[in-house]
Amino acid sequence: xxxxxxxxxxxxxxFPQAFAFELNVSDQPNDDGxxxxxxxxxxxxDELRPIDPESYLLLRSEESDGxxxxxxxxxxxDPSREKIDEKLTEGQPYFYKLVYSDSAISWESNVAxxxxxxxxxxNTARTNVLIGIIITAAFVGWFxxxxxxxxxxxxxxxxxxxAMDEAxxxxxxxxxxxxxxxxRGKMERPASIASMNILGSVAEKVASYGTPLIxxxxxxxxxxxxxxxxxxxxxxxxHVDRYDPDNIYFVTDSQFxxxxxxxxxxxxxxxxxxxxxxxxxxxxxxxxxTGNSIGAIQIAGTDSSIQMAFFIxxxxxxxxxxxxxxxxxxxxxxxxxxxxxxxxxYLKVIIIILILFGAVVGLLNQEWFVNLFLTA
Amino acid sequence: MRRSFPILVCFGFGTIxxxxxxxxxxxxxxxxxxxxNWVQIIYAFxxxxxxxGLIRYHLSRVSRRQGxxxxxxxxxSSLFMMAFLGFVWGRGDHSPFMWVFNNMMAPMQATVFxxxxxxVASAAYRGFVAxxxxxxxxxxxxxxxxxxxxxxxxxIPPFSDIANWILMNPSMTARRGIFIGVxxxxxxxSLRVILGVERTYLGKE
Numbered sequence: 001x002x003x004x005x006x007x008x009x010x011x012x013x014x015f016p017q018a019f020a021f022e023l024n025v026s027d028q029p030n031d032d033g034x035x036x037x038x039x040x041x042x043x044x045x046d047e048l049r050p051i052d053p054e055s056y057l058l059l060r061s062e063e064s065d066g067x068x069x070x071x072x073x074x075x076x077x078d079p080s081r082e083k084i085d086e087k088l089t090e091g092q093p094y095f096y097k098l099v100y101s102d103s104a105i106s107w108e109s110n111v112a113x114x115x116x117x118x119x120x121x122x123n124t125a126r127t128n129v130l131i132g133i134i135i136t137a138a139f140v141g142w143f144x145x146x147x148x149x150x151x152x153x154x155x156x157x158x159x160x161x162x163a164m165d166e167a168x169x170x171x172x173x174x175x176x177x178x179x180x181x182x183x184r185g186k187m188e189r190p191a192s193i194a195s196m197n198i199l200g201s202v203a204e205k206v207a208s209y210g211t212p213l214i215x216x217x218x219x220x221x222x223x224x225x226x227x228x229x230x231x232x233x234x235x236x237x238x239h240v241d242r243y244d245p246d247n248i249y250f251v252t253d254s255q256f257x258x259x260x261x262x263x264x265x266x267x268x269x270x271x272x273x274x275x276x277x278x279x280x281x282x283x284x285x286x287x288x289x290t291g292n293s294i295g296a297i298q299i300a301g302t303d304s305s306i307q308m309a310f311f312i313x314x315x316x317x318x319x320x321x322x323x324x325x326x327x328x329x330x331x332x333x334x335x336x337x338x339x340x341x342x343x344x345x346y347l348k349v350i351i352i353i354l355i356l357f358g359a360v361v362g363l364l365n366q367e368w369f370v371n372l373f374l375t376a
Numbered sequence: 377m378r379r380s381f382p383i384l385v386c387f388g389f390g391t392i393x394x395x396x397x398x399x400x401x402x403x404x405x406x407x408x409x410x411x412x413n414w415v416q417i418i419y420a421f422x423x424x425x426x427x428x429g430l431i432r433y434h435l436s437r438v439s440r441r442q443g444x445x446x447x448x449x450x451x452x453s454s455l456f457m458m459a460f461l462g463f464v465w466g467r468g469d470h471s472p473f474m475w476v477f478n479n480m481m482a483p484m485q486a487t488v489f490x491x492x493x494x495x496v497a498s499a500a501y502r503g504f505v506a507x508x509x510x511x512x513x514x515x516x517x518x519x520x521x522x523x524x525x526x527x528x529x530x531x532i533p534p535f536s537d538i539a540n541w542i543l544m545n546p547s548m549t550a551r552r553g554i555f556i557g558v559x560x561x562x563x564x565x566s567l568r569v570i571l572g573v574e575r576t577y578l579g580k581e
Contacts, residue, residue: 032402123400130398136563144573188415190565193574200576220426221419229576249433250426256488268444282492289495303562305554313503321557325565328576336573344560351556
């Protein structure tokens with residue numbers, strides 16, 4: 001073994017290019033200047049081929065001949081042949097080497113470096129996302145301007161939203177309350193914002209009819225916003241006296257505690273209409289099935305495709321995909337909000353064209369088109 | 377001012393958070409971490425408001441002896457009891473607080489979660505009635521996937537292959553269509569909020 005190592009070392013000395021194992025280090029692009037990428041040739045190097053070690057030590061130093069510290073253990077089976085060294089100091093040059101040693105042999109790769117991590121101010125890998133957002137914003141902005149100018153914009157009928165009046169009317173006729181839930185989403189989620197917008201329209205309608213609106217809540221921030229939104233709805237309808245803040249209250253932030261509480265309210269209060277709009281998780285079917293068992297008419301909308309399937313089975317009407325986000329414009333008829341929905345519709349047309357084009361290009365085995373949509 | 381200031385704050389922070397997605401620098405990531413910390417602080421204060429509101433709501437129902445007032449009493453008592461146990465004996469592994477959590481809270485939550493299995497069965501029984509051709513296709517797909525994923529069916533190649541095909545092709549296609557719609561809707565709502573077009577969530581005029 002030692003003989004082989006001596007021979008390969010001697011040959012490497014004579015013909016360095018033929019036996020060279022390369023370890024490279026480079027700045028990791030699109031980061032905050034704290035990472036370097038270390039890449040290496042396939043392992044094992046020629047000198048270690050007879051013993052083929054399973055792992056090597058990756059060492060780092062701030063000086064070429066200074067003290068090296070262990071950064072990581074590199075597996076010879078790692079197909080990526082790359083490690084990202086993190087939490088480094090921006091502008092500080094670093095050196096790296098791979099080493100292997102046992103009782104018989106000691107091997108070191110070339111010293112890679114010096115390379116200093118550099119801070120980047122623009123993530124080039126996300127340019128495609130930026131272009132997508134600019135196109136989206138341009139479409140939405142254009143239709144908002146059209147809406148401001150008063151141009152009439154047609155919105156396709158959405159069955160779940162058309163049924164809203166009927167559902168509220170049914171509760172009024174039966175003299176029973178309406179139960180509203182925004183699920184488990186925090187206020188920063190777009191689905192929760194969309195839910196609050198729908199709540200505003202629902203509150204305005206129930207205020208006119210004098211139907212109680214019960215909204216047990218899972219998040220204290222959403223509770224505070226919901227109380228304000230509902231009060232505003234009652235005020236708009238001219239019946240602020242009918243607004244009862246005790247009907248919109250925080251229950252618990254525990255997922256199944258919330259499900260149990262809402263189920264209990266349904267069983268005790270027997271609402272005629274259940275409205276589920278927002279972000280739902282595993283509690284969706286527990287709520288919807290309990291609502292179904294008491295005979296309530298149920299309308300639901302969520303941004304989770306998995307929970308949407310449960311709602312479709314258990315509810316009378318379900319808002320699918322972007323219909324949840326379209327609801328506030330649809331219900332309020334605000335031309336600016338409707339304008340954003342028209343913008344989204346036109347974007348869908350563009351996406352469909354891109355998908356069809358991508359399918360054709362994919363059949364021709366051209367990967368460049370797919371690569372345009374990759375991000376990091 | 378009551379409305380324009382929140383809209384201005386929304387616009388400012390919305391734009392900052394959007395921009396930081398494209399800027400990987402230390403300043404940008406630092407700002408992102410700082411803002412998300414603020415959100416946590418706001419949430420902590422909002423939780424106090426939520427708990428105060430919860431106590432007020434339940435105590436008022438108890439004092440008025442409204443229907444089910446005993447459950448309101450149990451809720452408030454439990455809240456104070458857990459707070460008392462936590463403050464006096466801490467929340468260590470063998471503390472009374474953790475004993476109550478592990479032996480009462482966790483089993484009760486697991487019980488509610490386990491109801492899901494029965495709700496899935498009842499919803500499936502109602503939803504899979506083959507009234508028309510679409511409902512029949514739904515029933516057929518569901519049966520194939522149930523057989524294909526269950527341990528017995530998974531060992532029979534036709535069932536597992538058909539289940540995989542349904543999941544990876546028609547089901548995935550429909551889900552991606554929904555994802556695109558949700559994504560566009562999310563961008564539209566975010567833009568409406570950032571630009572101040574959507575104001576319902578602000579409440580009072």
